[in-house]
Amino acid sequence: MLQQLDTVTEQSAALVSGETTSSSLARTALERAEKNSHLNAFVCLNPDHILTQAQAADKRRESGKPLSPIDGVPIAIKDNYLTKDYPTTACSGARPLEPDNVDATIVANLRKAGAVIFGKTNMHEWAYGATNTTSTSGPTRNPHNPDHMTGGSSGGSAAAVAAGIVAAALGSDTGGSVRIPSSACGIYGFKPSYGRASRHGVLPLSWSLDAPGPIAASLNDIAMLLPYFMGRDDKDPSTFRAQGFQPIDYTHQIKLTHLIGAGLERSKEVDKTLRSVIDNSIATVTEAEIPNIISYFAAWEAILHSEASSYHEKYLQKNPQGFSSVTRAHLEAGLKLTATEILQAQKLRRRLLDTLLHSFGDWDILVLPTLPVTAPKHGEDWQEFGGRRVTTQDSMTWFCWLGNLTGLPCVTIPIGRSSLGLPIGMMLMGKPGQDEKLLSMAMSLEKSIALKE
Amino acid sequence: MNQSTTHLTEDQKERIEKTLKRIRAGLWSEEERNNTTVFEEPSHIFVPETYDATTT
Numbered sequence: 131m132l133q134q135l136d137t138v139t140e141q142s143a144a145l146v147s148g149e150t151t152s153s154s155l156a157r158t159a160l161e162r163a164e165k166n167s168h169l170n171a172f173v174c175l176n177p178d179h180i181l182t183q184a185q186a187a188d189k190r191r192e193s194g195k196p197l198s199p200i201d202g203v204p205i206a207i208k209d210n211y212l213t214k215d216y217p218t219t220a221c222s223g224a225r226p227l228e229p230d231n232v233d234a235t236i237v238a239n240l241r242k243a244g245a246v247i248f249g250k251t252n253m254h255e256w257a258y259g260a261t262n263t264t265s266t267s268g269p270t271r272n273p274h275n276p277d278h279m280t281g282g283s284s285g286g287s288a289a290a291v292a293a294g295i296v297a298a299a300l301g302s303d304t305g306g307s308v309r310i311p312s313s314a315c316g317i318y319g320f321k322p323s324y325g326r327a328s329r330h331g332v333l334p335l336s337w338s339l340d341a342p343g344p345i346a347a348s349l350n351d352i353a354m355l356l357p358y359f360m361g362r363d364d365k366d367p368s369t370f371r372a373q374g375f376q377p378i379d380y381t382h383q384i385k386l387t388h389l390i391g392a393g394l395e396r397s398k399e400v401d402k403t404l405r406s407v408i409d410n411s412i413a414t415v416t417e418a419e420i421p422n423i424i425s426y427f428a429a430w431e432a433i434l435h436s437e438a439s440s441y442h443e444k445y446l447q448k449n450p451q452g453f454s455s456v457t458r459a460h461l462e463a464g465l466k467l468t469a470t471e472i473l474q475a476q477k478l479r480r481r482l483l484d485t486l487l488h489s490f491g492d493w494d495i496l497v498l499p500t501l502p503v504t505a506p507k508h509g510e511d512w513q514e515f516g517g518r519r520v521t522t523q524d525s526m527t528w529f530c531w532l533g534n535l536t537g538l539p540c541v542t543i544p545i546g547r548s549s550l551g552l553p554i555g556m557m558l559m560g561k562p563g564q565d566e567k568l569l570s571m572a573m574s575l576e577k578s579i580a581l582k583e
Numbered sequence: 584m585n586q587s588t589t590h591l592t593e594d595q596k597e598r599i600e601k602t603l604k605r606i607r608a609g610l611w612s613e614e615e616r617n618n619t620t621v622f623e624e625p626s627h628i629f630v631p632e633t634y635d636a637t638t639t
Contacts (some may be wrong), residue, residue, distance in 0.1 A: 327638020367633035400610030421614070428606055435602070450589060461599035462591065474610045483626075 136349040138297045145191060152191070152202025156246055160206045160293040163249075171289040173209050173267045174216045175249035179206070182466040183246045190244065198356065201244030206290045206299035209250040210257055211237050212344075216249065220256045220333050222264035223446045224452030234331025235365060236300065236342055239358040243312040248296055251286030257302055257335045258438060259283060260310050260456045261506070261525035269508060272315060274552055278505040281314035281526050283307040287345045288315040293533035298346040298355055304335045305436065306500075306530020309542040313500035313555025316544045319345045319508045320352045323563050324537030326372045328363035335369075336437035339430070339534040349471040349543065349573050353377055356565070373563075384413040387493040391419030393427070394529065396502035397517025403546040403554045404499050412578040418490040420482075420532075420560035429478035436472050439464025470475060487561070495571055498529040500542040500555035504531045529557060539565040541572050545579065 144150040160177050187202030196202070207213055209232040219225040233241060241247060255264045262285025263269040270285040272278040273293040277320045280289045284301030288311030291299050301308035303321040312319030321343045332342050344355040353375075361374035386408055392396075408415050418424070439461045445452065446461055453461065486496065502515050506522045513525035520528070533540035539562070542555045558575070560568030606636070609615075 367630070370630055372632040401639050422612065424609045425612050426613040427615075428612075429605045431602070432610060435606075455592065456598065459591075459595040460602065462595065463599045463606075465607070465626040466599070471607065471610055473625045476627075478610070478615070480624070480626040578588060 136201055136294045137347045138200060139348065141203050141297055142354070145196075145202050146193045146199075152184040152187035152246060155202065156180050156204055156248070157424065159248060160294055162293065163290075166293045166295060168274070169269055169271045169273060169293055170252055171219060171270055171286040171288045171295065172206070172249050173219070173252050173265075173286065173559030175499050176216070178396055180248055181248060184217045185227065187244050187246060197244035199535050200240070203248040204248040204296050205240055205513060206248045206251050206287055207237060207303060208284050208287050209253050210302055210333040211252065212333070212338065213237055215247065215458065216281050217514055218250070219266065221253050222255045222452060222457075223250050223266050224449050230327050230513050232278075232331060234350060235328040235363045236359055237331065243358060249354065249538055251290055251299055253286055254283035254307075255457050256333070256438075257283040257304060257307055258460060258572060259514060260523055262286070262311065263508065264456065265456050267444050271430070271508075272505050272552075274316060274505070275550070278507050278552060279522075281310040281357040281501070283311075283504060284319075284345060287317070288312050288317060289316070291347055291408060292317050295462060298351055299342060300339060301345045302332050302335075302342045303530075303534065304339045304341075305430065305527040306533055308345060308554070309530050309533075309540060309557060310526050312345050313544070313557070314569055316503035316547075316553030316555070317342060317345060317347055318349055318352055318544070320569070321354065321533055321540040322356070322359060322565050324534075325368045325370075326361075326563065327359040328361075328366040328369050330363055330365035332435075334441050336414075336434045337441075338350045338437060339434060341534070344441065349541075349569065349576060352541070353569060356569070360460060360565070370492050378566045380574070384571050384574065385492060385493070385494045386411070386413040386415045386497050387494045388415055388417045389420060390417050390498050393420065393423030394498065395518050397515040397549050400499045400502060400504070400515075400554055402406065402413055403499075404556055407556060407579055408497055410579070411575050413495070413575060415540060416491065416493070422486065425478055426482045428533065429475035429482070430531045432467055432475035432480070433535070434572075435460055436467045437464075460479050480534050482532075486536060487539070494560070495557040495568065496538075498532075498557045498559075499535050500529065500557040501526065502528045504548045504550065504552035533557075533559055536562075538562055539568050543576055545571060
């Protein structure tokens with residue numbers, strides 16, 4: 131589990147003070163990766179290459195020319211971000227095993243800042259699932275209890291951070307894939323507003339839902355990493371109007387709206403933990419229900435499957451056996467949706483955003499549990515909570531898809547443990563484009579929670 | 584292209600049918616049919632100026 135010097139902030143400070151070196155951080159991370167190999171967090175690691183990068187970072191620092199505050203900090207990369215030095219398979223048999231000779235924009239930004247690119251992490255095949263149980267490298271295991279899932283699809287990244295192997299890792303989020311495993315593993319994950327973070331070089335699942343985001347051991351770390359995600363990238367048209375990350379210190383009263391009601395059920399234990407935290411926080415709290423949520427969920431599914439099918443059509447024709455059985459069924463379903471159905475989904479998307487922004491009064495944050503249950507056990511196909519019986523897959527995306535369909539910025543923070551010792555997370559959703567305000571409010575709320583504990 | 588590719592298993596056919604049934608029931612639910620708002624135009628993401636960049 132997390133140990134001293136396990137945050138990016140601490141590692142950066144220790145590198146500046148000379149208390150540690152990048153080579154030392156890299157060696158420790160490699161040792162921890164070996165020690166935690168049973169978690170199956172990594173699909174590709176090259177110790178020689180990692181140590182070479184670390185030595186170069188040490189030389190820059192010795193000569194007084196570090197490239198950035200994160201120069202020399204090891205950061206793991208989800209296996210759907212293109213990397214020059216590692217193959218990018220998305221944990222699917224349909225992808226080539228050779229590197230693509232190009233970095234995703236975010237990887238390039240980190241490399242330019244001197245970060246040590248620390249291997250590729252395990253994920254749910256093509257990010258097309260939220261359990262991390264379907265992967266050419268096998269399932270990932272939760273550091274809090276290896277009999278339980280990490281959630282996904284960025285499960286390897288979350289496991290690597292939660293186990294203290296690296297302080298931060300990259301994830302991508304189409305229906306919760308940054309937030310789900312971060313919550314299940316008891317750490318922090320941030321999904322930027324749609325259009326603020328570059329998707330260039332991140333293998334798509336669904337163009338209009340995808341958002342890359344950081345997974346880390348603290349909110350301060352998230353703040354250190356977001357500058358490498360956000361801002362205009364000419365290679366990604368969605369970022370045409372994107373502003374770079376500009377941290378703010380939001381000091382006003384925070385108004386929370388807790389979303390409840392049909393379609394947003396959760397287990398008693400999760401509900402009790404969340405209510406205890408928000409009722410005792412510094413924020414004012416109101417409650418609201420989303421009417422007809424089943425239609426909005428259908429809209430998310432329709433957009434997801436149709437966009438994924440469009441991207442994968444050529445792969446499906448050439449190599450249908452390269453996909454797992456369930457992933458292929460999802461893609462085939464997407465091929466059968468009609469243009470009218472997809473446009474209806476886009477109408478519903480706009481209506482949901484209008485409802486959230488204008489029907490719930492004056493709010494700063496919409497709050498939900500990140501997951502309705504704690505990390506499921508491996509082999510469990512169904513979850514029961516709040517009078518519902520749903521597939522484990524659907525239980526993982528139960529709340530998170532709201533952030534992708536609307537494009538709102540979201541962050542998950544750990545707020546407690548279940549009776550079995552498994553983490554429980556809280557998801558905060560902000561107004562569109564107000565990522566900095568959301569992060570600042572999340573920090574204030576977390577401080578108030580910690581002070582009361 | 585809205586035809587299935589080759590050789591689907593019975594399990595896959597069942598999953599596809601269930602997925603489409605669930606989506607269609609939601610998209611065209613009774614409540615949704617009766618829900619009228621001023622926002623009837625679908626959400627669009629096409630912004631032509633976006634593509635006026637040399638490196639795109």
